[in-house]
Each structure stands twice: as structure tokens, then as C-alpha cells.
Amino acid sequence: MTTFIEDSPRSFQAGWIGEAVTAGTATGAVITPWASPYIHRGGPGLKPGVGNRVRELRDAGVPVWFDATTHALQMPGVGDYRYYSEFNLWGGPVGDLTQDAYRREHVRRVFKHQEELSAPFIAPAPLLPSGLNNVSTLALETAKVALELQSSARLTIAGVGSFWSDGRDLDAHIGALASLDPSSGWFISFVQPDNDLPPKLTADEVYGICRTVRALSEYAPVHVSHGDFAALPAIAAGATTVGTGWDKRQRVVAFTDYARRAESTGVASWYERPSLVGLLGTLDRKADGALLAQQDATLTARLGGVPSVPGPKPSFLHHVAQLDAAVKRVQAAGAYQSRYEELDTMYTEASRNWAAVRAATGLPDRSAMWVTPFQQGLRMYGQSEGWIF
Numbered sequence: 001m002t003t004f005i006e007d008s009p010r011s012f013q014a015g016w017i018g019e020a021v022t023a024g025t026a027t028g029a030v031i032t033p034w035a036s037p038y039i040h041r042g043g044p045g046l047k048p049g050v051g052n053r054v055r056e057l058r059d060a061g062v063p064v065w066f067d068a069t070t071h072a073l074q075m076p077g078v079g080d081y082r083y084y085s086e087f088n089l090w091g092g093p094v095g096d097l098t099q100d101a102y103r104r105e106h107v108r109r110v111f112k113h114q115e116e117l118s119a120p121f122i123a124p125a126p127l128l129p130s131g132l133n134n135v136s137t138l139a140l141e142t143a144k145v146a147l148e149l150q151s152s153a154r155l156t157i158a159g160v161g162s163f164w165s166d167g168r169d170l171d172a173h174i175g176a177l178a179s180l181d182p183s184s185g186w187f188i189s190f191v192q193p194d195n196d197l198p199p200k201l202t203a204d205e206v207y208g209i210c211r212t213v214r215a216l217s218e219y220a221p222v223h224v225s226h227g228d229f230a231a232l233p234a235i236a237a238g239a240t241t242v243g244t245g246w247d248k249r250q251r252v253v254a255f256t257d258y259a260r261r262a263e264s265t266g267v268a269s270w271y272e273r274p275s276l277v278g279l280l281g282t283l284d285r286k287a288d289g290a291l292l293a294q295q296d297a298t299l300t301a302r303l304g305g306v307p308s309v310p311g312p313k314p315s316f317l318h319h320v321a322q323l324d325a326a327v328k329r330v331q332a333a334g335a336y337q338s339r340y341e342e343l344d345t346m347y348t349e350a351s352r353n354w355a356a357v358r359a360a361t362g363l364p365d366r367s368a369m370w371v372t373p374f375q376q377g378l379r380m381y382g383q384s385e386g387w388i389f
Contacts, residue, residue, distance in 0.1 A: 037049055097142055
């Protein structure tokens, strides 16, 4: 297993996902009430209801998950409730987990939807700003309720940068959650202020993510929600799958994507910037892939190639294949130390490859964005494990 395709607020392409699953580059799909409606509307240009959506995916051979994404309710500026309110997920005030009755009813309703969709149980959780505070207490209590109601539930950990870089307090919170021993596993999210790619993770945040996944993955599988290439250090630390898609909002969890929607001013463009496994990242513009292929076809092929034909679907299938190749290379290394060493080598190679792209085309060297902070955080993790000195 390598990738799950996350839900998207824009046109959702079950057929594309089915092709990726058939090709072995994706493992399943994750539906969320923030992007898919409960009520089926039907008709051209309208999104199907969640029941129809799940049947469509299963007909295409795609395993389906339903993630309530409760942590979006604590994001600054959250306001896009156009689908979320249809699911009726709260017995008390929306987003309020402060009382046991509220927590229990929210978790019960989330599980009820998952059961109706025959989807695995994923427990909801609040968004964490730090490792030890009142919100982390609520997160722990919510996790306890979830496992009490469904012992097979996966637990969710969602935090902003200050949570993932919170050192010993982060470790203390993760230790408390891990002691609950959810045998089915975990969904984790590193939540960002905006949906820029790659996400602006610091080395300290990457280090915290690695420590967390290392601790959790020994006993149960870990999925990195909307992780994309930024989740590779987590894969080195033992994560099983990462979330991705054809849209930026499937590759990063960001405040801006849950804010109140502005009035549309035109037709949205597809995200078709080409990804290359040899760069562990994505070029700046749609046209950059063609330029690279024209200037140095041998280098382009060595880095993973670019889509043979233009268009949103080829771009998506190419992207998920490139990400899948990167994840599988790390996972194939085997034990934790070998995974660490393999990804560190991949980052070093990627830095050299970005320089080669610049030399061949004059395109900017983006290794400072796609490589440097992730390799620095990975090496901090390697040092803490005693693998480098």
C-alpha cells in the first residue's frame, strides 16, 4: 500500500482513481463531508451524494474511507459548511468537545455514517496547537470514547506546526495516545495556514512528525492524510500510506481550503504542474515539463519522465505514479534505519537533480523548497535514533 486519493471540492473523478488502483499506484479513496454532499442532487455538473459516490468508487474497485475531518472546525476562518451541515454530525454545539455527552454523541454519529457506508472506523479529533494544553486533553478524551464505542477504530492526530515542533510535550501527548493501543492504526495530519506546495514545514516539524510516526508505526499502520511528497520522512519513519490527488487541496491540509467560499469569478484551472520522482517534487509551471523534455530528454527520462500527453487526467496519473515510486523505494529498504538511509540518499540525489535541471533548462533550482527542510528534519530524526553522529 502506498497512496490514498483524498476527496476534492472540485470535480471528483472516480474513474481516474479506479485506474490508479488498477495500476497499483493507489490503494483507496477517502471521502469527507467537507467536499462531498450527503444529499444526492444528480444532473450535469452536480456532485453526487455520498452514498452514490461510494457505490461509484466501489464499482471501480476502489476501497473507501470516510474521514469526518473534525479538526477543520478549529481552523481560523473556517466557514465552508455547504456540504458539512448536511451530515448532522453533532448532538450539541458544532465543534464543541468539552463535555462528555457532546464528545460521545459526535463520535457516535461519525461512526454511524461510516457504518452506513461500510467504511472502516476513523475517530474524529480536534486540531492541536501544542502537545500539552486543554485541547490535547479533549483529544485524548475523544480518543478514549472512540475506542470504547468501536475498538477497531483508527485514531486521528491533527496538529499545526507548533504542535509538531513541541518537543517533549509532543512526545508526552503521543505517548498518552499510544497507550490506548488502537490496533487498527492512525490517521495523522500536519495542517498548514495555506495550500502552497510543498508545505512550509520546518526541520523541527519534520523531526517531530518522524518521532511520532516511529513511535506509532511499530504497533499499527499510519496514514499521513494529504501528505504527498512532504510525507516521505514519515514513510521513512514507518508510515504505510500517504494522501494525494489531482488538486492542491488533496495534497495538503490548509486553513484556506475550509474558509468561506468566495463568489466564483471564472473557471478554475486544473493543477497540471509535472512531478518527477527524481526531484521528489513538482516543477513550477505546466509548460516546464515540456521544456525539460525538449532540452534534455535523457535527463527527463532518468528523473521519471513527464506525461506523454497533456491534460488533467494524464497529469494526475503521472503524479500518483511518481509519488508511488518514491514511497515504494523507501519502503523496500526494509527496517527503520535502512529506510532512513535510503530516503537521505534520495534527498541528496534530488538536490543534484534540481541543479541538473537548472543547468539544462535555466529553470529555478527548487531544492531549497522540496529537499532542504525535509532532509534536515530527517537527519535530526536519524541522529536521535543513533544512526548518525
